[in-house]
Amino acid sequence: MTHINVLDPGASPLDYYGFELRRYREAAGLTQRQLGDIVNYTGSLVGQIETARKLPTPEFSERVDAALGTGGLLSRLVALVLRSQLPAWFQQMAELETRAVEICAFQTHMIHGLLQTRAYVRAVLGAYDPSDLEDRTAVRLARQAIFAKAEPPIFWSVVSESALLQAIGGRETMRGQLAHLLSFEDNPRINVQVLPFSAGSHPGLTGSFSLFRFAGDPTILYTERYGSGHPTPNPESVRDCSLRYDHLRAAALSIKDSAELIRRVMEERYGEQGDADEDPVA
Numbered sequence: 457m458t459h460i461n462v463l464d465p466g467a468s469p470l471d472y473y474g475f476e477l478r479r480y481r482e483a484a485g486l487t488q489r490q491l492g493d494i495v496n497y498t499g500s501l502v503g504q505i506e507t508a509r510k511l512p513t514p515e516f517s518e519r520v521d522a523a524l525g526t527g528g529l530l531s532r533l534v535a536l537v538l539r540s541q542l543p544a545w546f547q548q549m550a551e552l553e554t555r556a557v558e559i560c561a562f563q564t565h566m567i568h569g570l571l572q573t574r575a576y577v578r579a580v581l582g583a584y585d586p587s588d589l590e591d592r593t594a595v596r597l598a599r600q601a602i603f604a605k606a607e608p609p610i611f612w613s614v615v616s617e618s619a620l621l622q623a624i625g626g627r628e629t630m631r632g633q634l635a636h637l638l639s640f641e642d643n644p645r646i647n648v649q650v651l652p653f654s655a656g657s658h659p660g661l662t663g664s665f666s667l668f669r670f671a672g673d674p675t676i677l678y679t680e681r682y683g684s685g686h687p688t689p690n691p692e693s694v695r696d697c698s699l700r701y702d703h704l705r706a707a708a709l710s711i712k713d714s715a716e717l718i719r720r721v722m723e724e725r726y727g728e729q730g731d732a733d734e735d736p737v738a
Contacts, residue, residue, distance in 0.1 A: 463507060469540040470508045473533050478506045480524045495519035511591045512537060514598065538598035541591065545685045549666075549678055552687065553602055558610045558669040560701050562651075562660045565622060567633060568613050570600055571640070571648070576633040579625025603646065611646045614660075614704045617653050620721045627726045634722035641715045649708035650717050658707050659700035667694070667701060 465475035481491050481502070488506070489499030497516060504510035517530040539550050553559065553570070561568050567576060577593045602608060623630050640646040651658060668676040674689040677697050688694075709717060 468508070469533065469537045470511065473512060473530065473537050474506045474508045476526075476529060476533065477502075477512075477520065480520075480526050480529075481506075484524050491520070491523065494523045511541060511594060513594055514601070535598060535601060538595045541595045543683075545683060546680075548687055549680075549685050550599055552668045552676055552678065553599060553609075555670060555673075556609045556668040557607075557671050558612075560612045560667040560669075561614070562664055562666070562701060562704055563613065563615045563619055564660065564664050565616065566619050566624060567615060567637070569596055570602070570611065571613060571637060571646075572596070573629070573633050573636045575625055575629040579629055583624075608645055612649075612705070613647065614649045614651055614701070614708050616651050616660075617717070620650065620718060621725065623726075631722055631726040631728075634718050634726065637718050638715055638722070641711070647711055648714055648718075649705060649711060650714040651704060651708045652717070655707045659703045665697055665700075667698060 463471055463475055463478070465472040481488070484491075486494070487499065488502040492499040492502045495516070496519070501510060501516075505512050505516070512530070512534050514531065514534050517534040520526070521528050521530050539547060539554075542550055559570075561570075566580065569577075572580070574593060574597060577596050578589060581592050581596065582589050603611075620634065624633075637648050640648055651660070663679065666678045668678065670676075674691075675694045675698070676687050676689050677694050678685065678687045680686060708714065
């Protein structure tokens, strides 16, 4: 366990955050408990974050920034801290998300991480490994902060209809997740299209992939397998998957028709009416 007197700010982003939090708190002449009272958290939690035993959240960072007059330092650091907690093989993907001006993603079996709700994230991450679930959930959700930037990326998500029907987390979780997708219906920067079963054979049968486009750098194609991610700027691979994506988007329902399908599935399959033991309507 890290001791506060030997905390090395150069050891990791989390250690640096804790070091700065402690420095600002002590400069303000506050104990951990006093700061906790001001920002409506326990002094114990403040201490755990200062000693790099607990991950800070964006909400905690915003409150402490305001209380200690840090000029927004902790709110800027927390994104780096949370990104550093992602699996090592996934960190490059998260960096691509923060730099891209356009992201085009195709998902075969679940909703894209940038559009997932908290309950859906918990169900996905906890399906195999329930350890540290709160922190891992916060880390995944933190990626969605890219949509709050002054110049957020344009995001295109083509998702297979099967992702709407796979009841991840149960009826209530899926109802909330599909309602979340519908909340982007009038957002021109976040576009969701459903690839229906009626499309039959399509260019995405080999699996999910994402394309990241940048203002001044080559487009990156990203694919992944169990426990490994594979970004590549190879022009031939990028051209091939860009064409595949164009065809997937053409085969998918329009944004309006996709929203209508999502709404129908949400109401008929995951609606509050009906017996949970009955066969849901597809």
